[in-house]
Amino acid sequence: MLRYFRHKRLLDLFQLTETLFREDIYKIINEQLKLTIQSGARNNPSFRSRLESYGVKWFKFRGLEELESIPINTNPTLPPNNKYIKGRQIAMAAAFQRFLSWHGNYGKKVVWITPNKSRLLLSGLTRNSYIIPFTNNLGYIVQELQNQQNFILAARPAILSQLALYLQRTNNKTIQPDLIIAFNHDITQGAEKLLKRVFDCSIVRLISDYFYGSMIATCRYDYYHLYEPLSLHEILDESGFPVTSGRGRLVTTPLHIQHPELVRYNTGIEVIANKNSICPCGLSYRTVDALSYTTRPYIIGEKKQKLLLPLAEELHSNIVGVRYEQNFPGEVLISLLECEKGKYTPFDYREWFAKFWEKSIKILLIVDNRPEILGDSSLSTYNITTSSHD
Numbered sequence: 007m008l009r010y011f012r013h014k015r016l017l018d019l020f021q022l023t024e025t026l027f028r029e030d031i032y033k034i035i036n037e038q039l040k041l042t043i044q045s046g047a048r049n050n051p052s053f054r055s056r057l058e059s060y061g062v063k064w065f066k067f068r069g070l071e072e073l074e075s076i077p078i079n080t081n082p083t084l085p086p087n088n089k090y091i092k093g094r095q096i097a098m099a100a101a102f103q104r105f106l107s108w109h110g111n112y113g114k115k116v117v118w119i120t121p122n123k124s125r126l127l128l129s130g131l132t133r134n135s136y137i138i139p140f141t142n143n144l145g146y147i148v149q150e151l152q153n154q155q156n157f158i159l160a161a162r163p164a165i166l167s168q169l170a171l172y173l174q175r176t177n178n179k180t181i182q183p184d185l186i187i188a189f190n191h192d193i194t195q196g197a198e199k200l201l202k203r204v205f206d207c208s209i210v211r212l213i214s215d216y217f218y219g220s221m222i223a224t225c226r227y228d229y230y231h232l233y234e235p236l237s238l239h240e241i242l243d244e245s246g247f248p249v250t251s252g253r254g255r256l257v258t259t260p261l262h263i264q265h266p267e268l269v270r271y272n273t274g275i276e277v278i279a280n281k282n283s284i285c286p287c288g289l290s291y292r293t294v295d296a297l298s299y300t301t302r303p304y305i306i307g308e309k310k311q312k313l314l315l316p317l318a319e320e321l322h323s324n325i326v327g328v329r330y331e332q333n334f335p336g337e338v339l340i341s342l343l344e345c346e347k348g349k350y351t352p353f354d355y356r357e358w359f360a361k362f363w364e365k366s367i368k369i370l371l372i373v374d375n376r377p378e379i380l381g382d383s384s385l386s387t388y389n390i391t392t393s394s395h396d
């Protein structure tokens with residue numbers, strides 16, 4: 007019962023913050039941050055001495071203005087304690103309901119397809135859910151889904167895309183979710199188009215980092231919002247300075263639970279900061295333009311320059327999935343799977359990549375429309391063997 011009340015209380019609190027003025031959101035974040043640092047220091051001697059070694063006077067910590075005196079943790083570890091997991095699950099379950107209500111599906115049953123059930127259960131996102139384990143037997147998954155009605159379908163984009171290709175090939179139109187959640191990992195424009203065509207419903211993209219410290223979800227206008235009541239987000243460049251527009255890494259400090267080990271860590275998620283954060287959906291949470299679920303590798307161009315792989319969302323709009331292979335500097339092999347077959351030639355795609363990298367690399371390109379090239383995790387995979395010797 008107590009947990010129910012906590013869930014309800016958090017739900018109300020989260021809903022309340024959604025339309026506040028930016029300054030009020032900062033005020034709340036600032037208060038939470040002070041609380042997190044101070045109670046963390048009080049309860050955990052090793053964190054306290056860590057703060058003292060940075061010269062931070064935790065008992066009069068001033069919040070945001072003093073945050074940069076805490077160095078960024080680039081190698082955080084998951085807190086083993088059970089209290090942390092329980093607290094996080096309650097916060098995540100409440101946040102998740104807010105995402106559903108942004109899309110008019112509050113309280114609806116969610117059917118998850120996942121290869122890693124135990125990890126998903128730890129997240130807290132599985133309240134009121136049915137979980138189908140992912141195997142390569144798509145026929146079995148389809149059978150399970152056919153028993154479901156009035157549901158939301160949630161899985162990684164690569165799994166959703168494989169399922170969509172399977173349904174398309176078998177001309178099966180019986181799976182009709184009310185909403186799709188493309189969870190963690192990048193999604194390409196081509197995959198989004200494919201999912202919309204096959205399932206004919208809206209898609210929410212939902213991203214969290216490995217520790218579920220930070221959540222990012224798209225609104226009904228399809229913009230990414232940083233979920234600010236859960237954590238303090240910073241978008242920083244390599245030297246730790248804030249990025250106001252362009253690419254940066256997402257550094258987060260979870261605020262929903264007092265756990266000092268996770269104060270100010272690098273999530274490894276790359277985002278494109280958005281200067282103008284006013285969104286037509288009415289949410290006040292900060293928006294970002296595009297993101298990459300992991301720090302992307304680069305390939306080596308003809309003149310030994312570093313060429314960043316495009317973000318999945320930046321790719322040519324007809325590409326569902328893509329695989330990069332580089333064994334020698336100056337050339338790359340790209341295999342890709344298309345949304346609409348035959349609309350473009352391999353030459354068109356090659357031109358697109360050549361333009362992206364400003365013609366500084368030799369590109370070998372194969373259109374390979376077998377669904378197997380997607381795998382089960384990511385729509386953008388790479389096998390780069392040159393990165394280490396530059």
Ligand SMILES: [Zn+2]
Pocket residue numbers: 225226227228229231285286287288289
């Ligand atoms: Zn929005």
